[in-house]
Amino acid sequence: MKKKKLNITRAAVGALAILCFLCLWFWATREGTPLGRLMPNPAQVFLRLVETTHTKVGPLTIWGHMLNSLRRVLVGFCIASGSGILLGLAMGWNRTIEALLRPIFELLRPIPPLAWISLAIVWFGLGEGGKYFIIFVSGFSNVTINVYTGAKAVDPELIGAAKMLGCSDRRIFTSIVIPSSVPYIFTGLQIAISSSWAAVVAAEMVRSTNGIGWMITAGQGIGDMEQIMVGIIVIGVVGFLLSTFMRGVESKLCAWSRVQDS
Amino acid sequence: MANEYKVQVNHLTKRFGDLLVLDDISFNVKENEFLCIVGPTGCGKTTFLNSLSKLYDITAGEILINGEPVDLKRHNIAYIFQEYSNMPWLTIRQNVEFGLRIKKLPEAEIRERSDYFLDMVGLTKFQDYYPRQLSASMLQRAAIARAFAVKPEVLLMDEPYGQLDIELRFKLEDELIRLWREVGTTVIFITHNIEEAVYLSGRILVLTNKPTKIKAEIPNDLPRPRDIADPNFVALRNQVTELIKWW
Ligand SMILES: Nc1ncnc2c1ncn2[C@@H]1O[C@H](COP(=O)(O)OP(=O)(O)O)[C@@H](O)[C@H]1O
Ligand SMILES: [Mg+2]
Secondary structure, three states: OHHHHHHHHHHHHHHHHHHHHHHHHHHHOOOOOHHHHHOOOHHHHHHHHHHHOOOOEOOEOHHHHHHHHHHHHHHHHHHHHHHHHHHHHHHHHOHHHHHHHHHHHHHHOOOOHHHHHHHHHHHHOOOHHHHHHHHHHHHHHHHHHHHHHHHHOOOHHHHHHHHHOOOOHHHHHHHHHHHHHHHHHHHHHHHHHHHHHHOHHHHOOOOOOOOHHHHHHHHHHOOOHHHHHHHHHHHHHHHHHHHHHHHHHHHHHOHHHHHHHO | OHHHOOEEEEEEEEEEOOEEEEEEEEEEEOOOOEEEEEOOOOOOHHHHHHHHOOOOOOOEEEEEEOOEEOOOOOOOEEEEOOOOOOOOOOOHHHHHHHHHHHOOOOHHHHHHHHHHHHHHOOOHHHOOOOHHHOOHHHHHHHHHHHHHHOOOOEEEEEOOOOOOOHHHHHHHHHHHHHHHHHHOOEEEEEEOOHHHHHHHOOEEEEEOOOOEOEEEEEEOOOOOOOOOOOHHHHHHHHHHHHHHOOO
């Protein structure tokens, strides 16, 4: 009951903040200001957004662009998650693998996704492969490092208790290490889905003909500020929805690690 | 002859690098005995249990169960740690059932035993809660239910009630004695609380400071149920207290 009230208050404050921001935007881009000459106001952007839901921008409507971007992000993200979880668990569990791969991983980790663009083109060409790769790179290390931390942070007493019961090493891995890493895995996935989605603009800079990132880059090419703004807003909103969705999945699967808070 | 004792500790020595912790310790524990070990903090009580349970390798000597070297796959040992290690992602019932599943008991038996022991420690109503939702004493009881559920031949307990308040400790001590008598198992119980040792044990081992040896072995034949105000109880408690004055 109390919690519900709190949520409503929080939502109201959030809505108010967005409203203030819109007012500020209106005011800053009003007739006659320097900024007003360069930038559309929120109403223009909104109308353009509505228009793009049924009129094509380039080859597709906004829905088509969104789906293409989402597909790229999901493919890259799934590959990043799968391999990140495997590598993280392996490094956390096996000392040899850790000694072997950790230094390489630490070297590659700080390289920003943008820096990989040229290599991505050389390795995977100008088609979808290169785009998947850029998105993969932007999610992979986030997942890996979190899962690795989780696998390392397993309570040694739990492992002891399992050993005492006669658990094999394999059973300890599946019954203790993996479940206790789940919250860390989700932290990794959460960060990764956001950064993967954010990387879609960079990925679609690699010669593409559709996608939200393309809309922005193309808008820049023809000086269409409204199109750029529509793209930016869609990226913001979809990114928000993706991370909300991930958080929902997490709170379902990791109920045990949060029950204290409720 | 070899099987006369449940647990035999022969010339057990344990070093951590240069630090000699357990120095040539030998003692035996009889079947169904309740042995309490008291000793100063840092003398190696936990180290001893970890050695017995194979979490640590020992430097020299041997530990036998039923006259054979300890083998966790064959010997049924339960260990209640100082911190009650429940799996946070499993409910209380699933925690109690965990060991039974590892030991691949039939499903019906698993249900029956966990029902029984959850009831025994008064957690039936809380069986579907996660560990984080329960208090320290409930978690400790869950740990006890989990340990007893596997019907261990040897039950190791490492200062299990150290962090509980007195009232709860008394309650859980009585519960433990009741379970021990009903189920029948060999218990090695570590504590630094002398009153607790006198209350629970059939025999008390007093350890010295590091490098640790056995300072004294005191049989405890006080009739049960025991009364901490009984003159015999007080006398025994004072005797043990006297022994550890020089820690
Ligand atoms: N894994 C370990 N590595 C190094 N030293 C240890 C380790 N475990 C315990 N010790 C040392 O052994 C001594 C005994 O520790 P412990 O068995 O925990 O004592 P107690 O349980 O009696 O308080 C302490 O001095 C402690 O520092
Ligand atoms: Mg200890």
